[in-house]
Amino acid sequence: MDTNQYLEMFIDESKEHLQSCNEHLLELEKNPQDLSIVNEIFRSAHTLKGMSATMGYEDIADLTHMMENVLDAIRNSKIPVTTEIFDVVLQAVDYLEEMVMDIASGGTGKKNVRELVESLNRIEAGGAVVTAAVVETAVSSVVEVNNQKAVLSYDDYEMTVINQSSDQGFNSFEMTVQLREDCVLKAARVFMVFGILEKVGEIVKSEPKVEQLENEDFGETFTVALITKENADVLKEKVLKVSEVASVTITVLTHDYLTDGKRAEDDKVVQAIETAIATQPEPAVVKEQGVQKGKRNTGVQSGNKTIRVNIDRLDILMNLFEELVIDRGRLQSIASELHNPELNETVERMTRVSGDLQSIILNMRMIPVETVFNRFPKMVRQLARDLDKKVSLEIIGAETELDRTVIDEIGDPLVHLIRNALDHGVESPAERLAKGKPEEGTVTLRAYHSGNHVFIELEDDGAGVNRDRVVAKAIANGIITEEMAKTMTDRQVAELILASGFSTAEKISDVSGRGVGLDVVKNTIESLGGYISIESTEGQGSLFQVQLPLTLSIISVMLVELEKEVYAIPLSSIIETAIIQTSDILNAHNQKVIDFRGNIVPLVYLKEIFEMPEQHDESGGFQSVVIVRKGERLAGLVVDSFIGQQEIVLKSLGNYLQNVFAISGATILGNGQVALIVDCNSLIK
Amino acid sequence: MTEMLNQKDMKVIVFQLMDKEYAISVDVVQGIEKMLSIARVPKTPSYVKGVLNLRGAVTPIVDLRARFGLEVKEMDESTRIIIVTLEDYDVGLVVDAANDVLDIPMESIEPQPEVVGSVEVDFISGVAKVDKRLLVMLNLNKVLEPIKRVTSDDI
Numbered sequence: 001m002d003t004n005q006y007l008e009m010f011i012d013e014s015k016e017h018l019q020s021c022n023e024h025l026l027e028l029e030k031n032p033q034d035l036s037i038v039n040e041i042f043r044s045a046h047t048l049k050g051m052s053a054t055m056g057y058e059d060i061a062d063l064t065h066m067m068e069n070v071l072d073a074i075r076n077s078k079i080p081v082t083t084e085i086f087d088v089v090l091q092a093v094d095y096l097e098e099m100v101m102d103i104a105s106g107g108t109g110k111k112n113v114r115e116l117v118e119s120l121n122r123i124e125a126g127g128a129v130v131t132a133a134v135v136e137t138a139v140s141s142v143v144e145v146n147n148q149k150a151v152l153s154y155d156d157y158e159m160t161v162i163n164q165s166s167d168q169g170f171n172s173f174e175m176t177v178q179l180r181e182d183c184v185l186k187a188a189r190v191f192m193v194f195g196i197l198e199k200v201g202e203i204v205k206s207e208p209k210v211e212q213l214e215n216e217d218f219g220e221t222f223t224v225a226l227i228t229k230e231n232a233d234v235l236k237e238k239v240l241k242v243s244e245v246a247s248v249t250i251t252v253l254t255h256d257y258l259t260d261g262k263r264a265e266d267d268k269v270v271q272a273i274e275t276a277i278a279t280q281p282e283p284a285v286v287k288e289q290g291v292q293k294g295k296r297n298t299g300v301q302s303g304n305k306t307i308r309v310n311i312d313r314l315d316i317l318m319n320l321f322e323e324l325v326i327d328r329g330r331l332q333s334i335a336s337e338l339h340n341p342e343l344n345e346t347v348e349r350m351t352r353v354s355g356d357l358q359s360i361i362l363n364m365r366m367i368p369v370e371t372v373f374n375r376f377p378k379m380v381r382q383l384a385r386d387l388d389k390k391v392s393l394e395i396i397g398a399e400t401e402l403d404r405t406v407i408d409e410i411g412d413p414l415v416h417l418i419r420n421a422l423d424h425g426v427e428s429p430a431e432r433l434a435k436g437k438p439e440e441g442t443v444t445l446r447a448y449h450s451g452n453h454v455f456i457e458l459e460d461d462g463a464g465v466n467r468d469r470v471v472a473k474a475i476a477n478g479i480i481t482e483e484m485a486k487t488m489t490d491r492q493v494a495e496l497i498l499a500s501g502f503s504t505a506e507k508i509s510d511v512s513g514r515g516v517g518l519d520v521v522k523n524t525i526e527s528l529g530g531y532i533s534i535e536s537t538e539g540q541g542s543l544f545q546v547q548l549p550l551t552l553s554i555i556s557v558m559l560v561e562l563e564k565e566v567y568a569i570p571l572s573s574i575i576e577t578a579i580i581q582t583s584d585i586l587n588a589h590n591q592k593v594i595d596f597r598g599n600i601v602p603l604v605y606l607k608e609i610f611e612m613p614e615q616h617d618e619s620g621g622f623q624s625v626v627i628v629r630k631g632e633r634l635a636g637l638v639v640d641s642f643i644g645q646q647e648i649v650l651k652s653l654g655n656y657l658q659n660v661f662a663i664s665g666a667t668i669l670g671n672g673q674v675a676l677i678v679d680c681n682s683l684i685k
Numbered sequence: 686m687t688e689m690l691n692q693k694d695m696k697v698i699v700f701q702l703m704d705k706e707y708a709i710s711v712d713v714v715q716g717i718e719k720m721l722s723i724a725r726v727p728k729t730p731s732y733v734k735g736v737l738n739l740r741g742a743v744t745p746i747v748d749l750r751a752r753f754g755l756e757v758k759e760m761d762e763s764t765r766i767i768i769v770t771l772e773d774y775d776v777g778l779v780v781d782a783a784n785d786v787l788d789i790p791m792e793s794i795e796p797q798p799e800v801v802g803s804v805e806v807d808f809i810s811g812v813a814k815v816d817k818r819l820l821v822m823l824n825l826n827k828v829l830e831p832i833k834r835v836t837s838d839d840i
Binding site for chain 2: 563609610652666676
């Protein structure tokens with residue numbers, strides 16, 4: 001079967017199912033009694049198994065199958081839910097994720113899963129022994145008997161397939177074909193038989209294996225297991241029509257024939273459970289409630305109508321719309337020159353409609369931060385175990401939406417921050433108790449919208465930033481001087497931990513603290529046009545706040561003029577604009593500064609930075625200054641004049657001009673001219 | 686007519702710089718534009734004239750005269766910008782004039798002679814002689830290597 005066209009869908013859906021497994025597993029760990037969650041996981045695992053088997057990824061199918069068995073055992077209360085089991089099952093999900101990622105990046109999705117499969121096996125078997133040791137031995141003997149009866153032996157997976165298809169009204173047959181002794185082209189006959197069978201149904205298994213059959217590496221007979229809707233006589237007739245076939249024997253594979261053993265086992269287990277329920281009534285109640293809850297959930301899910309759209313198409317739509325925005329700007333400027341009322345009205349209408357269109361298109365590209373957040377619970381769980389700490393992660397506002405481009409970039413910095421909070425923030429349980437805090441630390445991850453920005457906050461109730469230690473360290477590393485330290489506010493001190501080359505952890509751990517940590521976070525966030533701040537109270541915890549722009553493709557800018565050239569400064573970095581008297585400019589060490597609302601702000605002459613050809617001072621005693629910020633630091637950009645504020649489409653300069661200093665991109669103005677966008681972050685050191 | 690279909694011919698665009706004629710394959714040429722207004726990009730090599738708006742795409746422009754170290758000339762009526770498409774990006778080339786589209790037989794292209802004026806030998810992939818005209822074939826990948834700013838991190 002040519003499966004390539006389904007590959008993308010397979011990968012997408014697998015990821016979704018794995019994510020759902022992850023979420024539900026973590027939920028289950030919190031409420032081990034709620035068996036409806038197991039059902040959810042089971043469903044996901046089952047779908048995944050089916051899909052991967054169809055696509056020919058056997059390792060994935062094998063592993064999910066084993067996982068399913070364990071889940072089944074949990075569901076049937078054969079084995080209790082323990083942390084060890086969780087570890088193995090979560091590891092299995094991890095493996096599956098790796099394999100799916102491998103397939104997504106063009107690999108084969110193969111991985112050595114034997115060890116994991118064995119430990120899953122052990123869990124399943126071990127659990128069964130605990131609850132029904134006697135049953136187990138009885139069952140195995142039954143199974144053996146069955147195996148002798150059947151010509152082919154089936155593994156669990158094949159058995160499931162056969163059982164399921166019989167549930168769906170298919171017949172399963174075992175067909176033994178005897179070829180004539182003088183048959184010359186055995187492989188050809190086999191091929192013809194297979195051809196007939198594949199037309200009417202699906203071959204589950206063959207003995208000898210297909211390769212052996214193709215190589216004529218067998219005697220006169222071969223046996224296949226077949227799932228079909230045809231009845232046995234018709235099949236027999238059809239196969240006998242192939243020349244040189246001597247005889248055909250067909251055995252019906254019934255449900256009982258295959259599952260006698262299993263059912264016996266199930267029955268006894270059910271009995272065992274029933275007795276258990278008699279003594280312990282509570283779990284049973286929970287179970288029933290769980291089932292009801294599960295039913296409700298499925299009802300809600302089917303009501304949500306969505307279609308899948310390739311993200312490339314959305315990108316194309318966005319590009320086309322950007323063109324429209326440029327033309328809109330052009331129309332607006334033409335209309336304002338012509339003063340034709342009808343034209344003005346039309347242009348206004350068009351502006352309104354395209355404004356609505358813009359918000360819809362931007363919204364379509366918005367993805368809830370959930371897609372990033374949902375991997376954190378598992379990570380926190382694992383980290384807390386590694387660090388021997390007790391931490392609970394609380395996520396608020398996971399439904400907050402952000403542009404896809406931002407989402408793609410924000411994952412790693414957040415991982416870093418969380419690792420940092422767990423490693424350096426939250427104390428060990430003993431320490432916490434000594435300080436009179438609850439043993440379990442709380443880390444809160446919060447996302448919310450505010451204006452044109454999205455805020456993501458990470459708050460912990462840990463140790464907070466120790467001012468003295470941070471200051472000492474910063475001085476030792478040459479980041480600040482002792483004089484500077486005396487005048488710094490607590491907040492400024494806290495933000496020192498974002499400086500490069502800073503690591504306050506007393507011992508360097510695997511988790512975080514390689515000294516490259518938080519400044520990388522800061523840089524990434526700033527390159528996204530956002531910024532990060534820290535608030536910290538020693539002994540009470542810290543709050544990291546990340547501010548991000550809603551979108552990166554259409555931004556508001558302030559247009560300024562420099563010697564007839566137009567430059568755009570992103571509004572997100574502008575604090576305000578001012579016109580200052582030249583006499584107010586002070587000199588501090590070769591650096592011109594101004595006193596701006598009590599702050600000393602250095603001036604940056606954009607004309608010098610951008611190597612303007614001629615520089616004559618015609619300011620007449622006044623200078624236009626745009627005050628911009630990078631984090632807490634300010635700078636005043638000196639320009640010739642302000643033009644105004646505008647929504648523009650961000651365009652890159654392309655691959656030919658890479659890394660132009662202080663220019664983050666370009667845009668096309670209403671008059672068709674190109675204006676360069678000033679990268680304020682690189683202008684402020 | 687059958688001669689026209691001769692596969693050994695190569696279709697080229699011929700343009701002029703100073704008194705020499707150069708040729709590039711039509712396959713890479715996206716279009717030829719008259720002069721448009723160009724926005725200067727600061728802190729780039731002098732041969733990068735800037736960027737212009739080419740029907741919605743921001744396209745960098747290279748002055749070939751400056752690139753070859755020739756005397757730079759003010760733009761005039763005959764000045765053209767040839768938009769070429771390379772693997773990763775489009776670039777516009779400023780040339781004195783775009784003269785012709787020619788079919789030149791492949792066998793007329795010879796490897797470059799030892800000395801071809803002042804143009805750097807690296808930029809040339811061959812020389813074609815067609816009816817007493819000497820066409821210099823350009824190696825665009827060399828002429829238009831991406832410009833990377835050397836930052837302190839790179840050293």
